[in-house]
Amino acid sequence: MSAVPQFSDTANTAGQALHLLQTVFGYPAFRSQQAQIVEHVAHGGDALVLMPTGGGKSLCYQIPALIRSGVGIVVSPLIALMQDQVDALAEVGVRAAFLNSTQSFDEILAVEKKMREGELDLVYIAPERLLTQRCLELLEIVEIALFAIDEAHCVSQWGHDFRPEYIRLSLLHERFPRVPRIALTATADQQTRDEIIHRLQLGNALQFVSSFDRPNIRYQIVEKANGRKQLLDFIQAQHNGDAGIVYCLSRKKVEETADFLNEHGITALPYHAGMELTERSRNQARFLREDGIVMCATIAFGMGIDKPDVRFVAHLDLPKSIEGYYQETGRAGRDGATANAWMAYGLQDVVQQRRMIDESDANETYKRVQGVKLDAILALCETLQCRRMHILEYFGQPSAPCGNCDTCLHPPTSFDGSVAAQKILSTIYRVDQRFAAGHVIDILRGIDTERVQQWRHTQLSTFGIGAEKSEAEWRALLRQLIAQGLVTVDYDNYSALILTEQSRAVLRGELKVQLRQYKKADKAVRHKRQSAKDFAETELSSNEQALFDKLRWWRVETARTHNVPAYVIFPDATLREIARQSPATLTALRGISGVGDKKLDSYGAQLLNLIQSQMSPSST
Structure with missing residues (x-):
């Protein structure tokens, strides 16, 4: 028998919900909109729930599933984490199981038997498994309390975690029209929300949008010089001995970064889709079960990770969108203690991301949407204002400066960069838009390289007109011009810099350009921070x-x-x-x-x- 009280009706839903919250999960009261969501779904209503990581999304379907008659079906892409999710529910007395591709046939038969006999409160099912004829026929004969579609942003073709199977989940409404559905995600801009509603046929669902703010996370974006060394300095100064996640764009970089950190005394493990499943699973298990592990990973890692004491998330490469960045950084500080979101960002990141979009096999509409999302994350990196405010406004939540991110704590300075921009643009024009950033910067600085001599570019009027600035300064300024759409990169022609129509107005003096003053990357400073351990010491x-x-x-x-x-x-x-x-x-x-x-x-x-x-x- 389950340790959880079973309710046959929803007459006193609010009282039942609070009783379950207190007796099963051990929490004294609901937070934010949880109570309204639980009551609405328990009464049979559909819902779309946007709640930040660590905000308590799972209770929004777990408690209604316990109140309603039947078994709650949770559609989740998190195959590697289902065992932990089921174990956590078992610890509080909830009868839970999962169905996915990791199980033997006998294990699957055992779960199906329990479902038919009404012996389970919740079952987590991978979307691939759910869509099989065998599973759908099973669901036809089982009493279902509700469908919870977790990580619902996976339905969006424009999103960072798109799963093709999610598009077919509209059949839940078609085949089970009387069963309530609740779609949940931590990240979705308005376009993604609209797509979730359209593709899952949630037109009549109530939308519950909680604040996206994670005030315990400090956002910091630094000028990339030597990324790995900067990362090491950051960890040693602020997070020595802490659990953290480091995101890299490529599998090779993941491996190299993990090796680098281990060589410098930091226990780091790699995680990416190219690894053997057993090794990947072993590394994930160590990260979840041991203290002080740093996971170096591609974005294949992290969705659904419930580890509460991750003290930092670092990015060594630019994320593809603010949604991806927000979700990845949100894996830090789930316990409410302060955490850091740190990123090293440089010109090559901009070039690399734009090339990946342009060279992809996707259609033009997809490329255009991804280009807009890239522009948004570039704007976050280059902003002169509060980073938290910028992120929240992207998700449609106006706010005031937080006073806790790097731009609030150390406000950057801006200047009229029109003359500097004209120098760059003029040089690009005079080399016939045929050369990449390094060559253009050499000309600006008056560096007489063999290649500059070969093309007789020492004779250009712009040769040496930017000698007062370092290469790093010119790269930072050029990066901002690319981010502002004044320069593009021709990837089919050795990454040659190309002028845009808008840049011509700058050259003619008709358009002013405001730029961020270059600031040399500071060495990470050791300072007092409040991690979970520090809270214990102070309280x-x-x-x-x-x-x-x-x-x-x-x-x-x-x-x-x-x-x-x-x-x-x-x-x-x-x-x-x-x-x-x-x-x-x-x-x-x-x-x-x-x-x-x-x-x-x-x-x-x-x-x-x-x-x-x-x-x-x-x-x-």
């Missing part, structure tokens, strides 16, 4: 801290015994509160957020013994 007394440390060691051993990540047993926030309150009875322990009935039964006595042993005189 807890010495005795409380000692108990907190003992609880964390107990959690490690318990998680190892259960073969689950440590945070599945209890998150740091719950252990910290236990250490602070030092409850002496099960009733008092039950009052702490994160301690539900099942966990109280499983671990209550052990926790009270630990607390008592720490409080006794012999332990001091």
Whole structure:
């Protein structure tokens, strides 16, 4: 039998929902719009839910599935994480299982039998499995409480995580018109929202859009000089010993970056689609279960990762869109403690991303949309204003400067860059728009290279007119001109720089150009930060801290015994509160957020013994 109360009707939905939240999941109250979403879906309504990573999206379908009669079907692309999701639900007494390609036929038969006999509360199914005739026929004979379509942005052809199978999920509405559906995602601009509604036939669904703000994340974008060295300095100065994720564009760069960090004493693991599945799964498991691991990965890694204590997300290459950047950085600081989103960005990033769009086999409409998304992320990198404000406004949420990102803490300066722009544009024009950035900059700086001599470019009127600036300064200025659409790159002609129609107005003096003042990349500064550990040190007394440390060691051993990540047993926030309150009875322990009935039964006595042993005189 399930440890979860089973409800046969939805007469008192609000009361049932709150009871489940408190007794099963151990939380005292709903956050944000959770209560409204739960009640709406429990009563049979469809919903589109946009809620930031760590905002509690899963409760929005888990609780309605427990209230309604039947089994909740969760469509999810996260095959590698389904076991952890099911284990986490088992820890709180929810009967859950999954169906995906990793299982044997006998394992699949066992789950299907439980579904037919009404012995499961939730089943996670990969979209590929769901769309098979066998699975659809099974669903026809099973009582279904609801369909939850997780990571719903995967339906968007314009998105960063497009899954072709998601487009076919409209059949859920066609074949099961009376079953409520809830689509959930952490990232979707208006265009993606519209596509989710259209493709999933959610025209009558209520939309619940929570604030996109993650105030505990500090955004920082630095001028790329030596990316790996800058990354190492950043980690050593601010996140030594912390868990983090480093995103790279290519598989080769992932491997090289992991090797580089390991050579410098930082435990780093690679993760990309080109690795053997067993090695990839092993590395993911280590990242989830061990402390202080840095995962170097392509964007193939991270969606659905619930690890709460990721203290930083770093990008060594420019993401393709603000949606991708926001979702990837959102994997940091899920526990609410402060975290960093750090990126190193340079001219080559702009050139590389534009080339990838232009050289793709996609149609012109797709290329145009991706070009607009790239322009948006470039604008974020080059902005003179608050980065958080820029991100939130992209998602349609007006805000004020945050005072916590790099542009707020160290405001950049801008200047009238019209003359500098004219120097660059004139040089591009005088070399007949046939040469790449390096050659153009050599001419500007008056560098008499063999190639410059070969083409007699020392005779140009622009030769040496920019000698006062370094190569890095000219690259930064050229990058901004490309970002502003004044210069493009001809990838079919050795990345030659090309003038645009708009650039001619600059050359004629009819259009002013405002540019960001170049600032040499600073060495990462070691400063006091508030990670989860720091919170414990500042909020807890010495005795409380000692108990907190003992609880964390107990959690490690318990998680190892259960073969689950440590945070599945209890998150740091719950252990910290236990250490602070030092409850002496099960009733008092039950009052702490994160301690539900099942966990109280499983671990209550052990926790009270630990607390008592720490409080006794012999332990001091």
